Amino acid sequence: MKYLCLVYSDEKLLHSLPESPKDPECFAYAAAVQQSGRMLAAEALQPVASATTVRVRAGKTLLTDGPFAETKEQLAGFYLVEARDLNEAILLAAGIPAARVGSVEVRPVRELDV
Template sequence: MAACTKSHRGRKFFEQPVEISHCRATYVRPRKDAAFAKREKTMRYMILINSDEAALANTPIEKAQQMSAAYGAYTEALKKSGAWLAGERLRPTQATTSVRIADGKTNVIDGPYADTKEQLAGFYMIEAADIDTAIEWAARCPAASTGTVELRPIWEMADYMPKK
């Protein structure tokens, strides 16, 4: 090891020991990471969980604990299979802020955009080989037996980029 204490404009550089080794040429080949390669063979989907907030608010504690355990098991099954990409529960619509631009002005409204019987309560983003596999996962979601589960394919950037 050698210590380099050259200065430039009064500043010292490399004051710490520097290990000197033989130089060699290196070529770094661009590669696709494993997640990108997998995505070329699969498609991403959003599982949108819609439920009745009023009914959920009146759910007995025992039933709520059972639902929580069911979601935990479902999430673990998604992760174990490699299908899980993301997922979260959303706060109630009381916490919603809707934003619109009209005539160049930003309009902010407390609450949801539309008043509906069911509200968006959460989501999962999954990766599946085909729509049938995605439907199987959506059907296994605990919300499918108590509310509505909407399955939507994600519009991948490559799907709408112009071909060269």
């Protein structure tokens, strides 16, 4: 089953705390998951200030600079993984280095027949 691991952190703190992960550790983790055959995709995101939120209301497209909602933590990136079950997906999420300074939301992917 596919699971999306959404990595959230406070952008201002992500790289400044003593326990903050450094790029080589993140690359090594991603490489290990890739080598295990469970990695489907992974990407880090640009800072939240580069986001544009799109809404359609009454047939009109509305654009807002920035993220959808004001929150303490912002979406920093994601891993799309293949796991036997939720427990295995949680184990993978717990290994994501950024989980030490933020959080990782694990969600099953709903397969669409398209």
